[in-house]
Amino acid sequence: MMPSLSLLPGMPTDTPRCLITGASSGIGLALAQRLLDDGWQVIGIDRAPAPQDAPPEFIGIVADLLDPRDCDAALDAIGDTPLTAIVHCAGIVRSGGLTDTDMAEADALWQLHAGAPMRLMRVLADRLPAHDGRVILVSSRAVLGRPGRAAYAASKAAQIGLARSWAAELVTRGVTVNVVAPGAVDTPMLRDPERGAPPRTALPIGRLIEPSEVAATIAFLIGPEAGAITGQTLYVCGGASLDLPHG
Numbered sequence: 001m002m003p004s005l006s007l008l009p010g011m012p013t014d015t016p017r018c019l020i021t022g023a024s025s026g027i028g029l030a031l032a033q034r035l036l037d038d039g040w041q042v043i044g045i046d047r048a049p050a051p052q053d054a055p056p057e058f059i060g061i062v063a064d065l066l067d068p069r070d071c072d073a074a075l076d077a078i079g080d081t082p083l084t085a086i087v088h089c090a091g092i093v094r095s096g097g098l099t100d101t102d103m104a105e106a107d108a109l110w111q112l113h114a115g116a117p118m119r120l121m122r123v124l125a126d127r128l129p130a131h132d133g134r135v136i137l138v139s140s141r142a143v144l145g146r147p148g149r150a151a152y153a154a155s156k157a158a159q160i161g162l163a164r165s166w167a168a169e170l171v172t173r174g175v176t177v178n179v180v181a182p183g184a185v186d187t188p189m190l191r192d193p194e195r196g197a198p199p200r201t202a203l204p205i206g207r208l209i210e211p212s213e214v215a216a217t218i219a220f221l222i223g224p225e226a227g228a229i230t231g232q233t234l235y236v237c238g239g240a241s242l243d244l245p246h247g
Helices: 026-037 068-078 102-125 151-175 212-221
Strands: 017-021 039-048 058-062 083-088 136-139 176-182 231-236
Touching: 017 026, 017 151, 026 039, 026 212, 058 068, 068 102, 068 136, 083 102, 102 136, 102 151, 136 151, 136 212, 151 176, 176 212
Parallel strands: 017 039, 017 083, 039 058, 083 136, 136 176, 176 231
Antiparallel strands: none
């Protein structure tokens, strides 16, 4: 039984509402917590149920976005609910380079990082409000190239093409579309044994990035003061995208 996504009783009709995929852990959870603290209502889509201590302003939809049928079921649950922002945080990491990429895993990376947001946006884009509508795709610093991560980097790089194309289509409505590309973030996914080779965590700043730091960046980009920023990719990577000298 899917939850009702109507406004909560007593909640102002102008309350901003954000749809977050991957909302039950990592960056998605950090963003949900921040937005709830800021007075937003949050709809979270994740394979895992919403945290038990989630407030009533958080509405969870359990769906596996690797399955197109689950994508469609999530859209049915959302129905005609108006949205202010859409943030696609859901992601997985799999290792594989030039000769050892598992093609089934490559297909899964593409479906989750590119196919799922396309399925969601083709239905939901029209209900984003003119001048205030916001879309964020959470990509990765790996888009700049990473040995042993070819399919992952390619699927995350596809998000930049999607964002710039959607930004060009929606710009006359004042709806912005941007990409946030983090480096190594201290999340459960960083320790997922299914990701394959261990991640590089020695960032130039000397520490991992906190999920709250990425969430703060996203919160700004979906806020009212970021209305003139669209089609851009912002790296939150602790200096990992810098061309630093070696030796």
